[in-house]
Amino acid sequence: MSKSVISKPIVPQNNEILMRDDAFIVTKTDRAGKITYANPIFIEFSGYSEQELLGQPHNIVRHPDMPRSVFDLLWNTIKAGDEFFGYVKNHSKNGAFYWVFATVTPSFSPRGNTVDDIVGYFSVRRKPDRDKLAIIEDLYRDILTAERRRNRHDAVAAGTEVLNQALHTTGKGYHEFILTL
Ligand SMILES: Cc1cc2nc3c(=O)[nH]c(=O)nc-3n(C[C@H](O)[C@H](O)[C@H](O)COP(=O)(O)O)c2cc1C
Secondary structure, X not given: OOHHHHHOOOOOOOOEOOOOOOOOEEEEEEOOOEEXXXXXXXXXXXXXXXXXXXXXXXXXXXXXXXXXXXXXXXXXXXXXXXXXXXXXXXXXXXXXXXXXXXXXXXXEOOOOOOHHHEEEEEEEEEXXXXXXXXXXXXXXXXXXXXXXXXXXXXXXXXXXXXXXXXXXXXXXXXXXXXXXX
């Protein structure tokens, strides 16, 4: 595996790549979020080879425009054994970006379906609606601004506060808001 290629910093570019209407991007991870499976469409969009992806932390595709608070919510949700839905902006190896509507779900061992039985996670992503994305982009920008005003330690709390305020004005919980956009 060519680690040197992966550790090279990615310079975000402004070119967007769009998902096809009928495409699904699928990955699986272990409990720590290291990639254990990537379908051909994820490999295509990421710009990495399968060998470069397997074993890497999933933040290999993390775009700097994504608020930390959203990933904090994602991990809190899936570690509790629940399913997470959300809009995610990822980047490719060449710096291009693509938006997805993602679901991330725990995989349980045959033993049972408590949090102790979680063996890993899997995610399925499809092309997001453009009009819904416009709302999400504004929201993420506000969250990110709040996060960047604080130091690393307080960033998630500040971003989460902005997210919760936005939810409060809609009168909806996070998942109800996301699924009824
Ligand atoms: C199954 C699964 C799929 C994930 N998919 C993505 C993804 O597509 N893009 C992304 O940036 N993070 C994804 N994450 C979250 C990353 O693990 C990570 O929390 C995130 O990139 C933020 O990186 P950081 O924790 O280093 O700040 C996924 C996590 C899991 C468990």
